[in-house]
Amino acid sequence: MNNGESEAVMDAHILIVDDDSAIRTAMQEFVEMSGFTCQTAASAEAALDLLRDGCFDVVITDIMLPGMDGLDLTDRIKNNHNIDVIVMTGYSGDYSYEEAVSKGASDFVFKPVRFEELLLRLRRVLKERRLTQERIDMLEKLKRLSITDGLTQLYNSRYFYNQLKLEIDRTTRYQRPLSLLLMDIDHFKDYNDNYGHLEGDRVLVRLGQVIRSCLRKMDSAYRYGGEEFTVILPETEGGEAATVAERIRAAVQADRYHPKGDDQPISITISIGVTEYHRPEEIALFVQRADRAMYQSKQAGRNRVSC
Numbered sequence: 144m145n146n147g148e149s150e151a152v153m154d155a156h157i158l159i160v161d162d163d164s165a166i167r168t169a170m171q172e173f174v175e176m177s178g179f180t181c182q183t184a185a186s187a188e189a190a191l192d193l194l195r196d197g198c199f200d201v202v203i204t205d206i207m208l209p210g211m212d213g214l215d216l217t218d219r220i221k222n223n224h225n226i227d228v229i230v231m232t233g234y235s236g237d238y239s240y241e242e243a244v245s246k247g248a249s250d251f252v253f254k255p256v257r258f259e260e261l262l263l264r265l266r267r268v269l270k271e272r273r274l275t276q277e278r279i280d281m282l283e284k285l286k287r288l289s290i291t292d293g294l295t296q297l298y299n300s301r302y303f304y305n306q307l308k309l310e311i312d313r314t315t316r317y318q319r320p321l322s323l324l325l326m327d328i329d330h331f332k333d334y335n336d337n338y339g340h341l342e343g344d345r346v347l348v349r350l351g352q353v354i355r356s357c358l359r360k361m362d363s364a365y366r367y368g369g370e371e372f373t374v375i376l377p378e379t380e381g382g383e384a385a386t387v388a389e390r391i392r393a394a395v396q397a398d399r400y401h402p403k404g405d406d407q408p409i410s411i412t413i414s415i416g417v418t419e420y421h422r423p424e425e426i427a428l429f430v431q432r433a434d435r436a437m438y439q440s441k442q443a444g445r446n447r448v449s450c
């Protein structure tokens with residue numbers, strides 16, 4: 144085991160459940176001597192109370208318990224917690240461990256428990272637990288990457304269509320308003336030509352932050368294309384969306400840039416198109432109307448909002 148691995152395993156919190164106090168004490172001593180944090184409970188009910196308040200990784204439970212038995216306890220734990228269960232079963236002719244495993248127990252040991260064997264099984268369960276968590280973390284990271292624009296850290300255009308479709312479904316089902324903003328930087332080619340592409344990229348990053356700072360929690364911003372951005376505004380009518388758009392337009396214009404190669408602070412402007420969703424319009428048409436509104440802003444002189 145490397146250090147990271149042993150640390151993750153040794154950090155574990157174990158709960159031992161057995162109605163026999165001599166067994167509880169002996170097991171707790173052994174588990175603690177092996178380097179784990181350990182608590183005990185004399186019944187399934189007492190174990191559930193501890194699980195409600197505490198933070199455990201593995202429960203090692205006897206099957207035969209007064210009141211609720213170890214099988215039902217396993218069932219309850221697997222339905223309500225992300226905790227592994229190892230069951231202890233009376234003798235090798237007792238096959239109740241099979242039921243425990245079918246209820247989600249990760250492993251079992253026969254009584255009388257051979258401590259060295261229990262330790263091996265406990266370590267294996269903890270190692271699998273860590274690997275599973277790592278897999279979940281990795282999948283979440285991949286998902287985040289797949290929906291995020293690498294430059295601006297806004298959502299990307301793939302996720303835009305995904306979310307817009309969901310919002311259209313929702314708005315159709317519940318008859319709620321839904322609006323969309325589409326924005327494009329004015330004369331951005333000139334900015335790139337004057338200060339270079341890297342300075343242009345810095346504008347895109349900053350712009351993403353400014354747009355986000357103007358939105359409510361339920362709104363979402365996307366980098367739709369190179370220098371084009373979209374915002375989905377759920378529960379928002381066109382007039383209200385135009386107010387949000389105007390707030391963004393003004394905030395962008397008020398912001399100052401200091402590109403290398405120019406002593407003067409520079410401001411940029413954006414043109415915005417606003418549309419409210421018309422049921423039961425196709426998603427492509429909805430986006431196209433926002434695009435058209437944005438071009439109206441361009442044609443009318445840029446740095447403005449059109450509906």
Ligand code: GH3
Pocket residue numbers: 327328329330331332333335339340341342343344347368369370441445
């Ligand atoms: P308009 O006001 O009509 O929108 O003028 P414009 O110059 O912004 O429009 P145009 O569509 O002609 O050019 C868009 C420019 O955006 C061209 C391209 O160099 C720049 N651009 C697109 N994506 C990126 C990017 O990722 N980084 C940088 N720095 N520039 C980009």
Ligand code: MG
Pocket residue numbers: 161162163205206207208209
């Ligand atoms: Mg018992």
Ligand code: MG
Pocket residue numbers: 327328370371
């Ligand atoms: Mg453009």
Ligand code: MG
Pocket residue numbers: 327328329330331332370
């Ligand atoms: Mg442009």
